[in-house]
Every structure is written in C-alpha cells, then in structure tokens.
Amino acid sequence: MLRLALYTVCIVLSLQGSLVESQGHRVCVLRDAPTQCGSFCLSALYPLFADTNNIRSRLDGIEAGQKVLSDLMTGLQGVHTKLDSCKMKNDYEARLAGIENHLKATIANLENQIKTKDDLINAQKKQIDEGFKNKDDEIADLKNQINSIETSKRNQSNELSECRLHFEKTQPLRVSCSSSPHGWTVIQRRIDGSENFDRNWADYKNGFGNVKGEFFIGLEKLHQMTKARPHELYIKLGKVNGPTSYAHYDDFKIGSEDELYELKSYGIYSGEAGNSLEYNKNKKFSTFDRDNDKWDGGNCADSEYGGWWHGNCGSSQLNAKYYKDGQITNEDITNGIYWGSWHDYDWKISLTYVEMMIRPKSL
Known part of the structure; x- marks a missing residue:
C-alpha cells in the first residue's frame, strides 16, 4: 500500500518536474516543461500500472467472487427454502404416517x-342349528309316535262298535267299546229303558241285553x-x-261266584x-232270587x-228300573x-243315562 501511495505522488509531481537521485532515492523535480518527466517518470509508472492491473484483476476477481458468493447465498437460501419445505413435508409425512x-x-x-x-x-x-336338529329329531319321533297312534286309532276304530273278548272257561263275547272316553270297554249301559234289568242270578252271571243298546256284560266275565x-x-x-257327570276308580276287581261276585x-x-x-265295597252281589245283602228287613234287589x-x-243302584221322564212320582x-x-x-x-266302563290299568 505504501508503494502504491508513492507511485501516486510521483504521478502528480511528474506533471510539474523531473525525478532526481538524492541519497539513494529517486525524487521528482518540478520544471516548467512537462517533458522533463520523460521516459524516467514513465518507467516509474510502469510498475504502478502493472500493480493497478493486478489490483483491477484482483478487484474483478473479488467482484466475481462476490457474485459467486451472492449466487451461493441465493442458492443457500433456496436450499434453506427447500430444506424448510422438505422439513414440513417430513412433518406432514410423519403426521400422515402416524x-x-x-x-x-x-x-x-x-x-x-x-x-x-x-x-x-x-x-x-x-x-x-344343533337345537333345531334336536327339535327336528324330536318332531320326527313325535310324528312317528303320532303315526303309530293313528294306526292304532284306525285299528281300534274298526273295532269301536263291537269287540270280541275271550275269557277263561267262557265262549267269545261281543262287547261294546266306548268312543268317549277312548279305549274303554263298556260293561253296562242304560239309555232308553228298552232292556229289563230286573233279572235273576243266572242272567246277571252270564250277561244279557244287546251290546249296541242296553246290556250287562255278566259277572263271570267281569x-x-x-x-x-x-x-x-x-x-x-x-x-x-x-246334565252329565262321572266317577272314576283306579282299581276295580270282582270276586268269583264262590265269593258271590264280591x-x-x-x-x-x-x-x-x-x-x-263307598258303601258297596266288600259287599256281595244280590238279585231278586239271591239275597246276599246286609239288610235285615228284606232283599234290596226286590x-x-x-x-x-x-x-x-x-x-247307588245303577241296574234299577228305568224312568224315561227321570222322576219317580209314587x-x-x-x-x-x-x-x-x-x-x-x-x-x-x-237317572236316564248310565255307562259303566273298564280298561286294563297302566302299570
């Protein structure tokens, strides 16, 4: 920088004088004629010109560097912007990922x-499904049972009006089968007074009447x-x-003739x-010709x-005289x-209607 200042002074002095050597240093001496500077002053300016060119080059380089630096800064700003954008994108992506x-x-x-x-x-x-299957099986079983019952019912219906029973020491006997209740064998019936029930011992023993109307099955059969x-x-x-009514007994049993059909x-x-x-249990059977009752005043069957x-x-006396109007006036x-x-x-x-029925007891 000192050398540059010296050259600058000499340029100014060269316009007024010439350079002289003094104590080993070049000094510019002013003269009137501008030409006094001559070649000597020009030779002194040449290094300055060279340095100026160098400085210019350096300045150009610095300016170029500044431009490059500015460009770099602009680029860095763009990079920062992109980085910021990428960061936001990454945040968004992270949020989206979450x-x-x-x-x-x-x-x-x-x-x-x-x-x-x-x-x-x-x-x-x-x-x-398993429940339905079980129900289907149950329904199938019930249908089979119903079919079996229907078959049995048809078979019994064919025998409803008349049945044949075979008893020990007796001939086959026609009897009536009840339709209501179902499955019972009628052993005595009173419906219209068409049959005389004022019978002797033999008739009550063997049975009498018409099984399609009024009848008594017989004590021996019972x-x-x-x-x-x-x-x-x-x-x-x-x-x-x-009006109708009924009485049911769950264990009906008649003794033999030797026991007077008790x-x-x-x-x-x-x-x-x-x-x-209630008052007939353990009592013997009586007819007008066989007095087996407990009444001392006579025969209850007369x-x-x-x-x-x-x-x-x-x-009770269900084999007594039939009164069609249901009332005794005498x-x-x-x-x-x-x-x-x-x-x-x-x-x-x-009474104007009586049916006595029996059926085997379920064991």
Whole structure:
C-alpha cells in the first residue's frame, strides 16, 4: 500500500518536474516543461500500472467472487427454502404416517372385534342349528309316535262298535267299546229303558241285553277280566234334562261266584259325581232270587231295584228300573236309577243315562 501511495505522488509531481537521485532515492523535480518527466517518470509508472492491473484483476476477481458468493447465498437460501419445505413435508409425512398407523391399529382392532362377534355368532348359530336338529329329531319321533297312534286309532276304530273278548272257561263275547272316553270297554249301559234289568242270578252271571243298546256284560266275565290284570272303572251318568257327570276308580276287581261276585276293590275315587260306591265295597252281589245283602228287613234287589252290590241297600243302584221322564212320582217307591252323591240323595230322581266302563290299568 505504501508503494502504491508513492507511485501516486510521483504521478502528480511528474506533471510539474523531473525525478532526481538524492541519497539513494529517486525524487521528482518540478520544471516548467512537462517533458522533463520523460521516459524516467514513465518507467516509474510502469510498475504502478502493472500493480493497478493486478489490483483491477484482483478487484474483478473479488467482484466475481462476490457474485459467486451472492449466487451461493441465493442458492443457500433456496436450499434453506427447500430444506424448510422438505422439513414440513417430513412433518406432514410423519403426521400422515402416524394417522395411517392409528387407522391401521383402529381397523385391526375393529377387525378383531368383528372376528370375535363372528365367532360368537357362529357359535350361537351352531347351538341353534344343533337345537333345531334336536327339535327336528324330536318332531320326527313325535310324528312317528303320532303315526303309530293313528294306526292304532284306525285299528281300534274298526273295532269301536263291537269287540270280541275271550275269557277263561267262557265262549267269545261281543262287547261294546266306548268312543268317549277312548279305549274303554263298556260293561253296562242304560239309555232308553228298552232292556229289563230286573233279572235273576243266572242272567246277571252270564250277561244279557244287546251290546249296541242296553246290556250287562255278566259277572263271570267281569271276574275273569279283573282277575287277569288290574282294571280301572269309569262311570258316566246323565239326567233327563241334560246334565252329565262321572266317577272314576283306579282299581276295580270282582270276586268269583264262590265269593258271590264280591266287589273286592275299587281303588281310589276321582271325579265330579261323588263316591256313591263307598258303601258297596266288600259287599256281595244280590238279585231278586239271591239275597246276599246286609239288610235285615228284606232283599234290596226286590221290587225292580235290580241286581247290585247291595249292603244295607246303600247309596247307588245303577241296574234299577228305568224312568224315561227321570222322576219317580209314587211316594212309596224309590226304585229308580240312583247315584245319591250327585243329586243330594233325592230318591225321587232317576237317572236316564248310565255307562259303566273298564280298561286294563297302566302299570
């Protein structure tokens, strides 16, 4: 920088004088003629010109560098902008990735829940299907049972009006089978008074009447039937003006002729008509020609009271005289069809419908 300043001074002085040597240094001496500087002053300027060119070059280089630096700064700003943009993008991508992961986790959780519910539904469906299958099997069994019952019913319907029974020491006997209730064998019937029930011992022993109308099956047949196996007894009763009732006994049994066809058992009573056989249990059978009752005043089977298990006469007589109008008007006679517990023991009332039925007891 000192050398540059010296050259600058000399340039100025050269315009007024010339250079002289003084104490080993060049000094510019001013003269009037500008030409005094001559070649000597020009030679002194040449290095300055060279340095100036160098400086210019360096300045140009510096300016070029500054431009490059400016360009670099601009580029760096662009890079920063891009980096900022990339950072935001990365943030967005990170957020999107987080949202995506959350959604995936939620979907996976929902899929697990759906699978669990599907498994539960499938298990319940399996149980329901198995239940339906079991029900189908039960229905099939019931249908088979119904078919079997229908077949049995058809077979029994064919025999409904008449049945044949074979008893020990007897000939085949035609009897009536009840349609209501189903499955019972009618052993006695009173419906219109067409049959006379004021019969002797032999008739009651062997049976009489028409199985399609009024009849009595016979004491010997009853003995054989109830001896072979336990039977139930069902008695249907009806009055002239329409009311009906019934009495059921779960163990009906008749003794042999040697035992005078004793009413040995009737079991447990149930029904609506009351238990008017209560006084007839363990009593012998009586007819007008065989007095086996306990009444000292005479024979309870006389005067058309009919054959029965009379005690001290008792509170029932279903083989007595038939009165079509259902009422006895003669004050001195009480020989109508009677079941006292059903009509308040009014002896003037005579029933107009009776069916006695038995069937083998279920063991």
